[in-house]
Amino acid sequence: MLPAFLPTGLLKYGLRKKYPAFRYIPGPSELKSHYDVVIIGGGGHALACAYYLARNHGITNVCVLERGYLAGGNTARNTAIIRSNYLTPEGVKFYEESLRLYRDLSQDLDFNILYSERGHFTLAHTDAAMRTSRWRAEVNKHLGVDSELIYPDDIAKLCPSLNMSEDVRYPILGALYHPPGSIARHDAVAWGYAARASQMGVEIHQQTGVTGLVIEGGKVKGVETTRGRIGAGQVMQAVAGMTSVVADMAGFKLPIRTIPLQACVSVPLKPFLDQIIVSGSLHVYVSQSSRGELVMGGSTDPYGLYSTRSTLDFKEGLLGHMLELLPMLGEVKILRQWAGMADMTPDFSPVMGLTPVENYYIDSGWGTWGFKATPVCGKTMAYTIANNKPHALIKPFSYERFLTYSQVGEKGAASVGH
Amino acid sequence: MKVMNCPLNGPRNISEFVWGGEVKPMPDETKLSDREWAEYVFLENNTAGVVREWWCHVPTSFWFIAERNTVTDEIVKTYPASEVFKARVDFAPKSERAKP
Numbered sequence A: 001m002l003p004a005f006l007p008t009g010l011l012k013y014g015l016r017k018k019y020p021a022f023r024y025i026p027g028p029s030e031l032k033s034h035y036d037v038v039i040i041g042g043g044g045h046a047l048a049c050a051y052y053l054a055r056n057h058g059i060t061n062v063c064v065l066e067r068g069y070l071a072g073g074n075t076a077r078n079t080a081i082i083r084s085n086y087l088t089p090e091g092v093k094f095y096e097e098s099l100r101l102y103r104d105l106s107q108d109l110d111f112n113i114l115y116s117e118r119g120h121f122t123l124a125h126t127d128a129a130m131r132t133s134r135w136r137a138e139v140n141k142h143l144g145v146d147s148e149l150i151y152p153d154d155i156a157k158l159c160p161s162l163n164m165s166e167d168v169r170y171p172i173l174g175a176l177y178h179p180p181g182s183i184a185r186h187d188a189v190a191w192g193y194a195a196r197a198s199q200m201g202v203e204i205h206q207q208t209g210v211t212g213l214v215i216e217g218g219k220v221k222g223v224e225t226t227r228g229r230i231g232a233g234q235v236m237q238a239v240a241g242m243t244s245v246v247a248d249m250a251g252f253k254l255p256i257r258t259i260p261l262q263a264c265v266s267v268p269l270k271p272f273l274d275q276i277i278v279s280g281s282l283h284v285y286v287s288q289s290s291r292g293e294l295v296m297g298g299s300t301d302p303y304g305l306y307s308t309r310s311t312l313d314f315k316e317g318l319l320g321h322m323l324e325l326l327p328m329l330g331e332v333k334i335l336r337q338w339a340g341m342a343d344m345t346p347d348f349s350p351v352m353g354l355t356p357v358e359n360y361y362i363d364s365g366w367g368t369w370g371f372k373a374t375p376v377c378g379k380t381m382a383y384t385i386a387n388n389k390p391h392a393l394i395k396p397f398s399y400e401r402f403l404t405y406s407q408v409g410e411k412g413a414a415s416v417g418h
Numbered sequence B: 001m002k003v004m005n006c007p008l009n010g011p012r013n014i015s016e017f018v019w020g021g022e023v024k025p026m027p028d029e030t031k032l033s034d035r036e037w038a039e040y041v042f043l044e045n046n047t048a049g050v051v052r053e054w055w056c057h058v059p060t061s062f063w064f065i066a067e068r069n070t071v072t073d074e075i076v077k078t079y080p081a082s083e084v085f086k087a088r089v090d091f092a093p094k095s096e097r098a099k100p
């Protein structure tokens, strides 16, 4: 039996003013009438940008406006895969810089983001996939990224749980192996940036949606919000699935379609899967979280939608293929299923940098692959805002590239692999 | 499964269809700069609300038009493309086009 004094002791402790609830960011406050920089959206990208504006450029009169709750968009919904084994030199350099920042991020923010290096395997089941893997490995190695094509005997040694049988619909012929591939705790990344940014003076306002922009003579002057108008020297939007809706307030169109991306997790299992496994041909990927859940997903929904509804079709398609890779999951139950709204570009690269409106910047087109880019987006967008010119790493991702036919085609490396 | 009403085949599972994107009037390519053509090809309205789109019933390769609400996921109506496109579009280069 529990001693009677225990619960009352706890209750007293809880009610005493001496131990106030701990908050990472200050509670709600009034909006000021003007900020040097206003950031629309309160996801990981926006918060990282606010952090680097303050830390690297000393710009602290900044506010982040989030219409819902902090980092409740795709930042809260992604499957947290981090890697840099892309296909184009532009992409590889950019994502590699993000990995470099990620490795030190827990130290940098003094906030444990549970960064965990697992090794990332992109399985190839067809000759075409083998060819793309070899191509990616060569581009990666040339740019100093640890990446190689491996064959079934090595895959079987490195991923003992995988079904390597040839007696399946799509036997495994090889894999692109990327040892630095990692996962991290997505919420912690956002909270870490938010906590440190607000310590340096950045204001974060939740439940504050942006409903319009104040533009005079082609220059942005402020934003209309659900809590009134505020003035701004510079404005950036980082709103993922809502990109086109907010850009429409600024008066320009983008090469972006909003398409749901779904994911799910299993009930927690004992740790058995260290690796991150992706199969482009089977449209599935899986890793095991630190809680033991199998985190699983695939490619985007078959049609565009501004909604986060879940479907049975997705689950059926995903799990049918998953059972081919990991047949022992036959009896395992699904615990949760959800969706996010992905802002998809035709070339599977982002749209970042300056816009047709002066002092208005964009970080978008992050589709299904932007969590891994959170630190580098924050850093390069902060630079772009502070200097009013695009950072060298993001020049290839400008909005202009579509109008000058200079796309950065990453479909081969990003469509299911994220 | 979600059901879509194909103007040719009647109600079918949504997995039999392919999404073709918004219906936008094709400008006269002979009068456009490369940049204007790129705008037509790549830039999207990506509307949150009721949109008019191309869809294809894959087993019969039948392209038609659907009006759909992209926020509520409701299909408002579907109809043959001939209701919108009254004249045949000639895609051949101008020099090779049939004289009217």
Ligand SMILES: Cc1cc2nc3c(=O)[nH]c(=O)nc-3n(C[C@H](O)[C@H](O)[C@H](O)COP(=O)(O)OP(=O)(O)OC[C@H]3O[C@@H](n4cnc5c(N)ncnc54)[C@H](O)[C@@H]3O)c2cc1C
Pocket: A040, A041, A042, A043, A044, A045, A046, A065, A066, A067, A068, A069, A070, A071, A072, A073, A074, A075, A076, A077, A078, A079, A080, A081, A082, A208, A209, A210, A211, A238, A239, A240, A241, A242, A246, A261, A262, A263, A297, A338, A339, A340, A341, A342, A366, A367, A368, A369, A370, A371, A372, A373, A418
């Ligand atoms: C299921 C799923 C799995 C994914 N898996 C991976 C993965 O494994 N690896 C990877 O790298 N990426 C992955 N991604 C992609 C990744 O999640 C996103 O690219 C990234 O999180 C985008 O971050 P963000 O800060 O730009 O957007 P978000 O986190 O979506 O933040 C945008 C915020 O803007 C707010 N907002 C919108 N409109 C307004 C307005 N008018 N006013 C104010 N605020 C507004 C929204 O409420 C939202 O909180 C995945 C995405 C999904 C959906």
